[in-house]
Amino acid sequence: MTKRILIADDEPAVRQLLELVLRSQGYEVVATQNGDQLVRTAQEWIPDLVIIDLMMPQMDGYEAIRQLRNDTRTAHVPMLILTARSTAEDVVTGFDTGADDYVTKPFNIPELLARIRAHLRRAAQTPVHNPLTGLAGNVLLTEELKYRLKNDAPFALLYVDLDNFKAFNDTYGPARGDRLIKLVAGVLTDVIQEKGAASDFIGHIGGDDFAVLTSPERLDEICQGIIALFDMRVRDLYDPEDLARGYLRGVDRQGVPRNFPITTISIGVVTNRRRHFTDYEEISRVAAEMKQYAKQLPGSTYAVDSRSTDEQVVERDRRGMPLPPALIVSADVMLRSVIVPMIDKADLRALDAPTVLDAERLLAYHPETALVIVDMRMGKQLREFCRNLATHQPKLPIIALADGDSSGIVAPGTVRHILSLPLDQEQLHAKIVEVRSLSQKAS
Known part of the structure; x- marks a missing residue:
């Protein structure tokens, strides 16, 4: 997945040079002019790494780093100071504020790129990301939900789970089971890149459980895209004879021999389109309920919660007449x-x-x-x-x-x-x- 780098520098020439160099290396880049813009952008577009100039108008780099470190959604992000100020006092203050590295201007481009790669490698190994897929883990998902609740932003949470994964893992072994988990991560990433938006969030809760945060108006298209792409790709992981037969022979959790159908995917969806939520735990509980219901239905499917906690509004048709x-x-x-x-x-x-x-x-x-x-x-x-x-x-x-x-x-x-x-x-x-x-x- 393409890594995101967020830049804050008030010098246009420096911003343009950094954008050109980083994009040539395959990074997705957003550039801002001051610390205030940096903090606001980071809250909407969570970066994988931040490059910050110290001396900027409105909010300097020190304060921007403090605010980003105090926000649990961005506290884990590597932060590199890039500045012409190179006294020992400046360096100490930068590190005490929360910076991970310090590069002085004029900078050496190969050295800067090497430092960026090193920090991204270390960040990918931290507990906030799942070690198998590299996707954001449960901690970041929780903080993302809290943020959207706090800002009363419209959202749709998709809880994604595999059906008959245990039978697949028992038959083919954990190595191929890991390939199936990675396949799901790839499917979610590809569908969101095609049908989602930059603000959408993909998380790997653990095992074969995943989560996607998107907007309510896109949920049907995204769910249908996930199901279609998964059903097509998963067949590549089955042995030809099992695929031709249409099921695996195995033993269920009670030790009873059973035939298990080809692995499918179930998605439980909850939105705040019709109801108000007080905390992220309530959202997770409802999404889990919908996922369990979806798993009771045959094949790959999704179930959307449409219950309302507010007084029902009388919807009207295009002519303004109440719908029956x-x-x-x-x-x-x-x-x-x-x-x-x-x-x-x-x-x-x-x-x-x-x-x-x-x-x-x-x-x-x-x-x-x-x-x-x-x-x-x-x-x-x-x-x-x-x-x-x-x-x-x-x-x-x-x-x-x-x-x-x-x-x-x-x-x-x-x-x-x-x-x-x-x-x-x-x-x-x-x-x-x-x-x-x-x-x-x-x-």
Whole structure:
């Protein structure tokens, strides 16, 4: 991954020379004119190394280093002082402030490049980065989340995890297992470079767990890109006979012999688009919930949390008219959160009810409801709810999600649209669109 170097120098000729030399070595470079600009830029664009002049307007290099060392997001970054001041007192003050190295002007370019390479090598070996992938570790991820919370910045956190990794590692050994971990890191890096932004963050939490921080409007494109690229590349790590068979033979954690499908990837996503978070631990917990739900679905997939902690805003269509509601009735909070984005895409407004009582109350407040989706695992009370709807609102379409054989679960004549669990997201989205279209034509 291309290393980032941030420069602060008030002399245009020095900035231009450094930019030219460093870019010719393959580094990504951003140049600033003073310490204040340096600190603000470093907070938005986390560098791998900083080169700082001491004597600058607005904020000198000493104060800039102090501020960067006091920010846990940049405290680990190597900092090189580059200045014409070379007295012993200046050198001591620079090191006491927190600088890692001291280069005087005029500088020798090969020597400066050698010092930069040495500091980048050492920084890559520090605990804040994962030693296998070189990606930022959990400490930096935590600080990045705290920073975005503090600044109320919109974000989407993607928790990325491999499915059936243990079976792969047991079959092919830890060396090939490490190659698979590195493959994931490469996939995330390539997708973010193509579809993300400079402010996006990639972290390696540990093992086969990764994290990506991006903006809410890019999350679908990035998740789909990760899944498509991973599913293509992972096949190169399988032996041809295992790939042709479509699974590995192994033993699960309880010691039971099993056939394990080709490794897939699951992504749990949480955003602050609809809800407010008080701390990073709450964000991590919700993202972990969504990741666990995604792992229950077949193949490589992602699940986005769409729950709201704020009073619901009535969304409107392009003509300014309120969108008709669609009611989700399920005690499964993760199932509800996965269905909400599908409803949004069908130009409907999601109402979610964890109990039948909540569903009845919402229907009373929203008689204009255009669709009801019910989780038949809720049992007898929900079946009675469906019978009442069929009797009193026969034109209101109902989509039932049934676990296993639906006979005896859904009363005859009450539900015309039945889908099986575990949920096939594409199938449900197509059914929502179909039912919505038929409803619009009927009205």
